[in-house]
Amino acid sequence: MEGKSIDCRLLLVLGLILASEFVNGWTDAPNAITTVVATKALKPKTAVGLAVLGNMIGAFYGREVAKTIGTEIVRPEAVNLVTLGASMVAIVVWSTAVSRAGIPTSEGHALIAGLAGAGLATAGPGVLLLSGWKKVLLGLVISSCFGAVGGWVTAWLLRFLFSDLSPKTSQRVFNTLQVIAAGGMAISHGSNDGQKFIGLFTLALLLSGTIPTFTVQTWVIILCSVVMGVGTSTGGWKIIEKVGIKMVKIEPEQGFAAQTAAAASILFASHLGIPLSTTHTINTAIMGAGATKGLAAVNWGVVRELVLAWLLTFPVCGLIGFVTVFLLQNLF
Secondary structure, rough: OHHHHHHHHHHHHHEEEHHHHHHHHHHOHHHHHHHHHHOOOOHHHHHHHHHHHHHHHHHOOHHHHHHHHHHHEOOOHHHHHHHHHHHHHHHHHHHHHHHOOOOOOOHHHHHHHHHHHHHHHHHHHHHEEEHHHHHHHHHHHHHHHHHHHHHHHHHHHHHOOOOOOOOHHHHHHHHHHHHHHHHHHHHHHHHHHHHHHHHHHHHHEEEOOOOOOHHHHHHHHHHHHHHHHHHHHHHOOOHHHHHHHHHHHHHHHHHHHHHHHHHHHHHHHHHHHOOHHHHHHHHHHHHHHHHHHOOEEEEEEEEEEEHHHHHHHHHHHHHHHHHHHHHEEEEE
């Protein structure tokens, strides 16, 4: 009976991880195509197809972020499947609720906060690992600063270098470049956010005794990337409208600048195993690029909504993860 109980528990937790990966594709991956849809460089369905393909490719980019999430945020030996399941409940509940308002949240931060809260409920403060949390803090700096500054600098340089182009030529050139950059942005998203859930899936297999050591399996990458792709294909149109139209009325060269700066920042972080918020990175890059036409070009009311959601993600998801541990312990 015990073996059957463990098998059922593993299946439930793996299902919750895949559900979270689906939500990530649905609510977070659309950020990769926000600018190409907002500027009409691509039709929505074509843009979604590009995002799906790019995210799936990006999930195969290295294993460092997966290792950070699976082995450096909480002590693997101190947590259990209930801990992982509770952290996934936090992601699904919070991200689904906030996305209904069209506000993009960071599934990466929701994952880390939920895992921390659930870990604290399971094993106390000693469960948290300083090495991983240093990377999380560094990710906050990269996503906020590199995104905003990179978007502003890149947009300013493009404006300076190509100021002689006619509006029609400029739109044609940068719409084409935007499509390329959107593909890069989608790949970068898969390389970071996709790898986070791959790391959790692998940790679940380790805790259940299915694998002897923390080794990312190719089939896990394929499964998680496909689920994320399916989630992306469902749209996320409210988020695209909120960020790409209501926050900043983005133009082709600004869209290209934002995507290029964000993709470069995310791929840099992924290479170093730093889990950052891809949502923060692209949104701050869009803000920076939009601000090259003056601060008034940015709808700061929308920015306040985004920042509030970002600030609430850590405490809310941490609390949900913490409480859910006790609920699941009673269930099992």
